[in-house]
Amino acid sequence: MATLIHTLADHSDDVNYCAFSSSCLATCSLDKTVRVYSLKDFTELPYSPLRGHTYAVHCCCFSPSGQLLASCSTDGTTLLWGSGDGRLRAVLGQPSRSPVRVCRFCPRTTHLLAGAADGSLALWDTQTLKLYRSGNVKDGSLVACAFSPNGNFFVTGSSCGDLTIWDDKMRCLYNEKAHDLGVTCCDISSQPISDGEHGFTYFQMASCGQDNQIKLWLILFTDVLGVELKYKCTLSGHSAPVLACAFSYDGQMLVSGFKITNILLQSTANTVHTLSQHTRYVTTCAFAPCSPLLATGSMDKTVNIWQLDLRQPCAGNTVENESKMAVEDWSEDDVSAWLCAQDLADFVELFKMNNIDGKQLLNLTKESLTNELKIESLGLRSKVLQKIEELRMISVPLAIPDEFLCPITRELMKDPVIAADGYSYEKEAVENWISNKRRSSPMTNLPLTSLMLTPNRSLKMAIARWLETQQKPRETTQELTERK
Incomplete structure (x- = not known):
């Protein structure tokens, strides 16, 4: 599932953030530097490290085109660098002069958002290098931010535990208390979820907190209700504050802290792999946009590069990772996929005609296969029963105390x-x-x-x-x- 292929150990202090472009990886640290690496062989580019901040660098990010690299720091500035030559293009001072904790490029415009420790937000136009909009969160420091894929809105997280939704004009649309001990990070999946029944489009978001929790949310925009933030579920398994999370670019995976979690968009979430090579807190993680790579940075001063297999098998191949409840939630299409995976494709139409979903599948017996589904062949009935029994057996999870x-x-x-x-x-x-x-x-x-x-x-x-x-x-x- 995940193979460690390279470790970067050039920073002399905690690694705070890492970000990918289509060809580069950028990392930043408490050591006041930003370092940039080629994705071809993970060698550091000739102009790296970038030195311009006078205090710790908290965050870095590439523009949608990959031509600009932004970094922000305790020194109250956000710096713009040319990603091709490392040349400093601009120094954007936070209007309040407060330490800048997070910066993000809008995916569809030339705007760059910078959030600070005093709760202030500055939305910069990176073409004119002028302040476009400004605002403030309700309480606490601004420590997290994520843009929607279409750039129409963004979400901020504060040290007081609030999640706030803003439109692209910096107007506050919604605010909710999400984490008791403060938000640490958040990310929005680049793949919206469509509701075929009502025609709505949801945006899936993950938020992490000092309360050791990761929460999944659905953000919905409607003409009648306006903005709605719906709590979906909480992912357990972390025994300490969760400092980092990121969705993969296909929206199917979520990496958080030291755990990669498979996100079943219409169901629950299961931990599918655990990475434990870092020796201290994992502070950042990022998926590459054009290759199956994951970068994780830590307080141990290193950045690990992982090769991932992001291929998502059909329902029949993921049975071993499913809980019984998840199988019970299978739709008729999921059952059809399972039948195909078990070399039982001849029964797809029969099962569909009888509206067999996951719950009914688990309840099938020799009698129901004979009398209700009219499967006359003893050999075929036995094969179907054997596959269903295997599904039942491996669907019962081991609840470890x-x-x-x-x-x-x-x-x-x-x-x-x-x-x-x-x-x-x-x-x-x-x-x-x-x-x-x-x-x-x-x-x-x-x-x-x-x-x-x-x-x-x-x-x-x-x-x-x-x-x-x-x-x-x-x-x-x-x-x-x-x-x-």
């Missing part, structure tokens, strides 16, 4: 140990934590009074007993039906 998961890796512990903070961790994970000169608790962030690790034998035995119960042979639904 939370106390069996390492707080650092969020994976099932094999060799749990107790640290001085009283919490249990996977031995290798906490040893790596300590070896990186961190003497604080991964859970409380307080200093560890001792570096001694004590084997937690009782927890290890409890995990072993739980695993045994999961591995016991289970009677199939088909066998139970036949007994009756």
